[in-house]
Structure formats: C-alpha cells, structure tokens
Amino acid sequence: MASWSACCCCSRRASGYERGFHDRPRQTVRSEAAKHSEEFDEQGPGLGLLRASENWRYHVNTLTKAMRTLTPAPIRSATRQSRLDWAFGRHFLDDRHELAGYRAELESLWPVVDAAYGRWGARTSGVGNHPVSFAELSPKSSERLYALIRKLRPGLLVETGVCNGVSSAVILQALHANRFGHLYSVDLPQFADPSEAAHWKPEPVTGTVAVVPVGQDPGWLVPDELRPRWELLIGRSQEILPPLLQRLGQIDFFMHDSEHTYECMHFEMTLAEKHLAPGAPLVVDDANWNGAFSDFVRARGLHSWDLDGGTYVTELSAGSEIDPGQVIVGGEGL
Numbered sequence: 348m349a350s351w352s353a354c355c356c357c358s359r360r361a362s363g364y365e366r367g368f369h370d371r372p373r374q375t376v377r378s379e380a381a382k383h384s385e386e387f388d389e390q391g392p393g394l395g396l397l398r399a400s401e402n403w404r405y406h407v408n409t410l411t412k413a414m415r416t417l418t419p420a421p422i423r424s425a426t427r428q429s430r431l432d433w434a435f436g437r438h439f440l441d442d443r444h445e446l447a448g449y450r451a452e453l454e455s456l457w458p459v460v461d462a463a464y465g466r467w468g469a470r471t472s473g474v475g476n477h478p479v480s481f482a483e484l485s486p487k488s489s490e491r492l493y494a495l496i497r498k499l500r501p502g503l504l505v506e507t508g509v510c511n512g513v514s515s516a517v518i519l520q521a522l523h524a525n526r527f528g529h530l531y532s533v534d535l536p537q538f539a540d541p542s543e544a545a546h547w548k549p550e551p552v553t554g555t556v557a558v559v560p561v562g563q564d565p566g567w568l569v570p571d572e573l574r575p576r577w578e579l580l581i582g583r584s585q586e587i588l589p590p591l592l593q594r595l596g597q598i599d600f601f602m603h604d605s606e607h608t609y610e611c612m613h614f615e616m617t618l619a620e621k622h623l624a625p626g627a628p629l630v631v632d633d634a635n636w637n638g639a640f641s642d643f644v645r646a647r648g649l650h651s652w653d654l655d656g657g658t659y660v661t662e663l664s665a666g667s668e669i670d671p672g673q674v675i676v677g678g679e680g681l
C-alpha cells in the first residue's frame with residue numbers, strides 16, 4: 348500500500364460519473380451560500396466567515412470546471428484514468444506494479460474479442476470508431492475488475508447480464524489464472540442482426556443497446572478453455588437468481604449488468620447482499636443510470652470505487668444489510 352504515491356464518457360452516463368457519487372451538485376452549493384447570506388443579514392457579521400468559505404468553495408468549483416474544459420481531452424482522460432488507478436490500487440492492491448502486471452495478463456483477451464467483434468464490423472468500446480456497440484464492459488473497467496478478482500481470489504461468483512460475454516470472459520480469465528473459483532452467469536438475451544441498423548436503437552424501457560447477433564449463443568465470445576469454470580443460466584434474473592442463490596448459499600462476488608431499471612438493480616443488490624460473505628465485493632455496471640446504487644451505498648454508509656465507464660464496486664461490511672422498512676425508493680440518479 349505504501350508505494351501508491353499521490354497524483355492526483357457517453358451522453359447520459361458522463362454527467363453522472365464526471366460529477367462523482369458523493370460530490371454535491373453546484374446548485375446545492377449555490378443555494379447554501381444564498382442561505383448563509385440570508386442568515387448573515389439576519390444575524391449580523393458573525394457568519395461572514397462561513398459565507399466566505401461557501402463562496403470560496405463555489406469559486407474553486409467554477410475554476411476547476413473551467414480548467415477541465417480547457418485541458419485537451421486525451422490529457423483529461425489520462426489524468427482521470429491515473430486517478431482511478433490510484434484510488435482503486437490504494438485500497439485493493441499492494442503497490443503500483445501489481446495493477447500493471449494484471450493489466451498485462453489481460454492483454455491476450457482483447458485480440459480475441461476484437462477479432463470476434465470484427466466479424467460484425469464492431470470493436471470493443473473505447474477502441475477506434477465502431478459502427479455498432481455490444482454494450483460490453485469498458486476495457487478500463489475490465490482491467491480493474493480482472494485485478495480485483497486476481498487479488499481477492501473469490502471462490503463462488505455470480506453475475507447477471509452476459510450478452511456476448513466480455514465481462515464473463517474477463518472474470519473467467521481471472522479465475523483461470525487463479526486456478527480457483529466458479530462463475531454462475533444469468534442472462535435473458537435479446538437477438539438481432541447487427542447489419543440492420545434499426546436493431547441498434549436503445550431498448551425503450553431500460554435504454555440498453557445490448558444484443559447477441561442472430562445465430563450466436565449468449566456468451567459466444569468466451570474462449571473454450573475458460574468454460575470449465577462457468578455455468579450459464581438463461582432467463583430473467585428476477586426468476587433465476589432467488590433459486591440460484593438459495594442453492595449456492597454464501598457467495599464471494601456479485602456483479603450486476605443486466606436490466607438497468609431501478610427496480611431490477613435494487614432487487615438484485617438487496618438479494619445478493621443476503622448471500623455475499625462479509626467484505627465481499629458487489630460490482631454494478633451502469634450504476635449511474637438511476638439512483639439504485641447510490642441509494643444502496645448511502646443507506647448503508649458504504650464507500651464505492653469507480654472502475655470506469657459507469658462501473659462501480661463496493662464492499663459489504665458484516666451486518667451492512669438494512670431493515671427492508673428503511674429502503675429508499677426513487678432517487679435522482681448519481
């Protein structure tokens with residue numbers, strides 16, 4: 348841990364994660380400043396200092412945003428990635444070389460994925476211009492997910508949302524390198540012909556664009572040598588998960604990347620929580636599509652780490668499950 352030195356994307360998603368989970372929106376800072384200003388008028392100059400500090404925060408915020416806008420995009424992205432590496436590595440890994448080592452191990456997967464996607468004129472997210480997207484985990488979040496599994500060496504893993512199988516392949520490659528662990532994946536696939544542009548319109552309810560090309564099976568990208576540690580269950584997570592988790596008992600890892608509605612995410616997270624071992628990681632992709640994940644972590648006072656591309660990880664602490672009566676419904680998004 349000692350070697351981590353201090354250094355300091357996509358329409359709807361970007362506003363969520365650029366702002367960060369726990370930052371307050373600028374509007375709140377402004378209105379608090381206004382509130383303090385009113386108090387100042389009513390109660391005299393004793394609150395002047397407080398008002399000045401609120402204004403100070405507002406100006407620093409504005410300056411930071413202006414600097415961010417003026418910085419070229421590649422530098423902004425590199426700075427952001429090294430910040431994410433630092434925060435993730437500082438908590439989960441021993442030193443800065445460990446992440447680089449895991450990253451190198453995963454390198455062999457990308458040519459396989461790209462070659463497979465290339466057949467449909469697609470590339471993995473973040474790599475070049477791709478006419479179609481397979482809605483898979485981003486390469487950066489994949490690398491950090493891979494590092495997490497290599498480091499923590501979970502035994503029983505469950506994920507929802509397989510589609511073509513990028514996240515499954517990443518997890519299974521880590522289990523293969525660990526020579527330990529078994530992954531259970533749940534997916535209700537949608538099929539489409541990628542050459543027909545109409546099929547790539549977002550699904551109206553969830554906004555998801557995630558389809559398996561006609562003629563392929565869900566998870567078709569997963570290399571054969573990784574499959575012995577894998578069981579794929581086809582169906583809605585709402586129906587498949589309860590009996591699966593009942594059968595498995597305690598699990599060591601859970602990842603959501605299926606239906607990104609508040610209800611489904613809330614359902615999966617609260618059910619997984621009952622089965623996750625104390626301290627086990629809960630990974631949620633597209634966590635910024637609605638307030639389900641932020642409500643979940645806030646209600647339990649949990650910290651979360653940004654793995655990139657809307658993917659977050661939190662660790663459940665012993666007894667972190669809250670009384671169902673306290674569940675917060677709604678949420679304004681991250």
Ligand SMILES: C[S@@+](CC[C@H](N)C(=O)[O-])C[C@H]1O[C@@H](n2cnc3c(N)ncnc32)[C@H](O)[C@@H]1O
Nearest residue numbers: 483484508510513514535537557583584605606
């Ligand atoms: C975003 S994709 C998963 C991408 C995958 N994790 C990857 O990295 O390649 C979401 C998948 O979840 C499936 N899905 C949607 N709603 C579901 C539900 N209620 N239960 C299970 N799977 C669902 C979709 O059909 C799609 O295959």
